[in-house]
Amino acid sequence: MNASMTKNPENLAALRIETPPVTLREIALDRMRRAIIGGLFEPGGRLVERTLCDQLGVSRSVIREVIRHLEAEGLVEMLAKQGPIVAKLGWDDARQIYEIRAALESTAVADCARVAGANVKAQLRKAMGELERTSKQNSPIGVLDATTEFYKIVFEAGGNNIAWEIVSRLNSRISRLRVMTLSTSNRMASGPSQIREIFAAIDANNPEAAAAACRSHVTAAAAIAKTILS
Amino acid sequence: MNASMTKNPENLAALRIETPPVTLREIALDRMRRAIIGGLFEPGGRLVERTLCDQLGVSRSVIREVIRHLEAEGLVEMLAKQGPIVAKLGWDDARQIYEIRAALESTAVADCARVAGANVKAQLRKAMGELERTSKQNSPIGVLDATTEFYKIVFEAGGNNIAWEIVSRLNSRISRLRVMTLSTSNRMASGPSQIREIFAAIDANNPEAAAAACRSHVTAAAAIAKTILS
DNA sequence: GACCGTATCTTGGTATACCATCCTACAAAG
DNA sequence: CTTTGTAGGATGGTATACCAAGATACGGTC
Numbered sequence: 001m002n003a004s005m006t007k008n009p010e011n012l013a014a015l016r017i018e019t020p021p022v023t024l025r026e027i028a029l030d031r032m033r034r035a036i037i038g039g040l041f042e043p044g045g046r047l048v049e050r051t052l053c054d055q056l057g058v059s060r061s062v063i064r065e066v067i068r069h070l071e072a073e074g075l076v077e078m079l080a081k082q083g084p085i086v087a088k089l090g091w092d093d094a095r096q097i098y099e100i101r102a103a104l105e106s107t108a109v110a111d112c113a114r115v116a117g118a119n120v121k122a123q124l125r126k127a128m129g130e131l132e133r134t135s136k137q138n139s140p141i142g143v144l145d146a147t148t149e150f151y152k153i154v155f156e157a158g159g160n161n162i163a164w165e166i167v168s169r170l171n172s173r174i175s176r177l178r179v180m181t182l183s184t185s186n187r188m189a190s191g192p193s194q195i196r197e198i199f200a201a202i203d204a205n206n207p208e209a210a211a212a213a214c215r216s217h218v219t220a221a222a223a224i225a226k227t228i229l230s
Numbered sequence: 231m232n233a234s235m236t237k238n239p240e241n242l243a244a245l246r247i248e249t250p251p252v253t254l255r256e257i258a259l260d261r262m263r264r265a266i267i268g269g270l271f272e273p274g275g276r277l278v279e280r281t282l283c284d285q286l287g288v289s290r291s292v293i294r295e296v297i298r299h300l301e302a303e304g305l306v307e308m309l310a311k312q313g314p315i316v317a318k319l320g321w322d323d324a325r326q327i328y329e330i331r332a333a334l335e336s337t338a339v340a341d342c343a344r345v346a347g348a349n350v351k352a353q354l355r356k357a358m359g360e361l362e363r364t365s366k367q368n369s370p371i372g373v374l375d376a377t378t379e380f381y382k383i384v385f386e387a388g389g390n391n392i393a394w395e396i397v398s399r400l401n402s403r404i405s406r407l408r409v410m411t412l413s414t415s416n417r418m419a420s421g422p423s424q425i426r427e428i429f430a431a432i433d434a435n436n437p438e439a440a441a442a443a444c445r446s447h448v449t450a451a452a453a454i455a456k457t458i459l460s
Numbered sequence: 461g462a463c464c465g466t467a468t469c470t471t472g473g474t475a476t477a478c479c480a481t482c483c484t485a486c487a488a489a490g
Numbered sequence: 491c492t493t494t495g496t497a498g499g500a501t502g503g504t505a506t507a508c509c510a511a512g513a514t515a516c517g518g519t520c
Contacts, residue, residue: 023503049472059505061291064472068295072302074395081512083472096392103333162326165304166396253473279502289475294502311482313502463520470513477506483499490493 028056029066036075036086037175047076047084074173087173091229094177097170098222104163105151106214109198110207111158120157121203127153128192128199135192140182143192144175150195154202174225181224194220258286259296266305266316267405277306277314304403317403321459324407327400328452334393335381336444339428340437341388350387351433357383358422358429365422370412373422374405380425384432404455411454424450 032052035041052063067084070076077087112120127150134142148171155164171178194217201210262282265271282293297314300306307317342350357380364372378401385394401408424447431440 025503048470050470060472061294061504061506064291065295065298068298069302072299081472092389093392096390099337099390100334100393100396103337104330107329107333159322160326160329162323162400163330166330170392255473278500280500290502291474291476311502461520463518465516465518467516468514470511472509472511474509475507477504479504480502482501484497485499486495486497488493488495490491 024058025062025065028058028062029069031056032066032070033073033075033172036070037172039176041086043086043088043176045086046082047086049083073169089173089177089229091226094174094225094229095222097174098218098225101167101170102215102218102222104160104167105154105218106211108151108155108158108160108163108167109202109210109214111160112154113202113205113207113210114158116157116202116205120153123153123157124150124199124202128196131192131195140179143182144178147195150199177225177228178221180228181221254288255292255295258288258292259299261286262296262300263303263305263402266300267402269406271316273316273318273406275316276312277316279313303399319403319407319459321456324404324455324459325452327404328448328455331397331400332445332448332452334390334397335384335448336441338381338385338388338390338393338397339432339444340441341390342384343432343435343437343440344388346387346432346435350383353383353387354380354429354432358426361422361425370409373412374408377425380429407455407458408451410458411451 041047047067049060049063049067053060056063067076071078071084075087076084078084116124127146131143131146131150134146148168151167152164155161155167194213197213198210198217201207201213271277277297279290279293279297283290286293297306301308301314305317306314308314346354357376361373361376361380364376378398381397382394385391385397424443427443428440428447431437431443
């Protein structure tokens, strides 16, 4: 590692061959996660290993490791001597998840509002555009993705990547709820307006207003979820 | 499932034979987690699967599934085409973890203070006793365990079991830091007094005071961690 | 006809075998 | 002496074989 090798490291790094670390396990993990989130397997339903092997076309080793991962993520539960099942979600769990989201997201938007510069704001504006577009198209999962993207930018801009990890994981556990709340009533229209409010506060670099808007956003979602679940 | 079978279900459930679902994998998971937390493997060090097989006396299947779990927990990172390594922890990550802990723990102690009755208070008092005892013995990991037990009671009493899951996981990621902060200077003495403060606020059913005490507790720990890490 | 035992099938737990890839070391050619 | 090609070992990825335990269905016995 001499001087000539370390100069212009960023240029040299650019021509590094992108070796897609795409292993069977990662593909399977992704598919399984999407399948569970998308409701392809119903909550409480058993996940029979050998059946999954056939369905995904991989061996049990892969399936089992994927299940371990999903188990740690909270999407799958292990029943003693009965094997894995899709985790069920009751209102009490959902309530807690919304509370935690409210706490983490509101501080994240506040942090973001504190430091956001032109670059971040431009990214957020773009995500907002996507949100409005999908919202007009009445595409719940589109809105979901756009909202997720918005928050992702917010968290990373504020230097809260670990909180983002946590929120992502929690979101996947309530994903079915999220789609349902979006499909509910006039949420399709109100969602974007609430996000817009958050964005406005960030744009004005007003942390308190951003946090408040965010809290009311999550609280509203929780209220709808409650009517669905209980 | 007739009427006679469903009456007194709680009594019947009580005499269910406790079949310890102790699988090799769970034992191995526990051992590995403790080993990493305890610093037996150093951060960034490689975890060679076959070596671990020999060390734990199990087959690779078990090791690999355990590694998947630890990966999802954040204790292990996968390097593409190089296998698993023990996750490293920088100050930026630690900073975020302490912030999240401050948020979740302070709301949890507040919730607990709101609802705590005689039973919960007795449990907490017992945990405090353990804390004082281990503290006098200058046993950092004893203090750690006692503190953990205290918080566990707090979270569960307040109906925040999901937040507890998250906090536990975060704690395991900064566990090495926690022992180090405990070993530092007069922390061994100040720790119990701060917990005592939190307990006093819960005992008085004063949510605001409890949350404030908790925040200062976590903030103090973060400050010490910062001097160690950066 | 009701109850009990057994055979079998399903399912998860565990171990092992095989393969592709990568890293390292050594040797040969310039 | 440097460089490059190659062989060998190490390592992770994947598939499969085997086993024990639980669930289920069927047949025999009272």
